[in-house]
Amino acid sequence: MDSSPIPQDPQVAVDSEKPQVVEKPVVVPSPVAQEPDTDVPAPGTEFAEFAAGCFWGVELAYQRIHGVVETEVGYTHGITHNPSYEDVCTNTTNHAEVVRVQFDPKECTYQTLLDLFWSRHDPTTLNRQGELLGAQYRSGIYYYTPEQEKLARESLEHQQTKLEKKIVTEILPAKKFYKAEEYHQHYLAKGGMHGNAQSPAKSCKDPIRCYG
Numbered sequence: 499m500d501s502s503p504i505p506q507d508p509q510v511a512v513d514s515e516k517p518q519v520v521e522k523p524v525v526v527p528s529p530v531a532q533e534p535d536t537d538v539p540a541p542g543t544e545f546a547e548f549a550a551g552c553f554w555g556v557e558l559a560y561q562r563i564h565g566v567v568e569t570e571v572g573y574t575h576g577i578t579h580n581p582s583y584e585d586v587c588t589n590t591t592n593h594a595e596v597v598r599v600q601f602d603p604k605e606c607t608y609q610t611l612l613d614l615f616w617s618r619h620d621p622t623t624l625n626r627q628g629e630l631l632g633a634q635y636r637s638g639i640y641y642y643t644p645e646q647e648k649l650a651r652e653s654l655e656h657q658q659t660k661l662e663k664k665i666v667t668e669i670l671p672a673k674k675f676y677k678a679e680e681y682h683q684h685y686l687a688k689g690g691m692h693g694n695a696q697s698p699a700k701s702c703k704d705p706i707r708c709y710g
């Protein structure tokens with residue numbers, strides 16, 4: 499005779515007195531995140547937006563460019579609305595860390611911004627910059643006008659001729675920009691974690707230390 503225990507119905511095993519643990523989905527996709535960026539730049543300026551790894555160092559590099567009148571760091575091209583830095587760091591929301599630049603096209607060309615973009619990072623490593631891993635560190639150019647798109651694509655082709663490995667930079671229209679927490683804004687210029695302020699002055703050529 500078979501003496502193995504009769505398998506219990508899990509329903510029966512539930513103790514109705516105990517609170518049930520409901521598995522909450524970590525990521526709730528929102529169509530709002532897919533909307534275009536409709537923010538308006540300051541009068542006389544245009545937006546440009548770049549993802550090139552941790553946004554701290556990328557932002558400081560853009561702050562130093564003549565004709566760049568404002569920079570903000572944030573998250574974009576993910577699937578959730580209003581992500582926090584902690585959300586983005588779970589590597590489940592697919593947001594990229596970006597710098598959104600406001601530049602005066604009379605003082606600085608979009609091409610100048612593209613040149614800095616290529617020089618600041620390795621565009622051949624997928625979802626990675628050096629030690630930093632995850633979709634938030636991907637390489638991307640998010641354009642605001644057809645002209646920006648054209649220049650970005652031409653610039654990628656040109657850059658590819660200089661590199662052996664394939665460039666994995668995505669070139670896509672700018673989507674909703676979620677400004678990062680205040681402490682991330684102008685982070686290195688403010689001194690990072692240890693109060694070592696790095697100059698955002700336009701003429702400054704000091705090497706950028708990307709850690710806090």
Ligand SMILES: C[S@](=O)CC[C@H](N)C(=O)O
Nearest residue numbers: 552553554595708709710
């Ligand atoms: C805003 S960044 O992704 C920060 C990157 C890295 N965890 C660091 O602390 O340097």
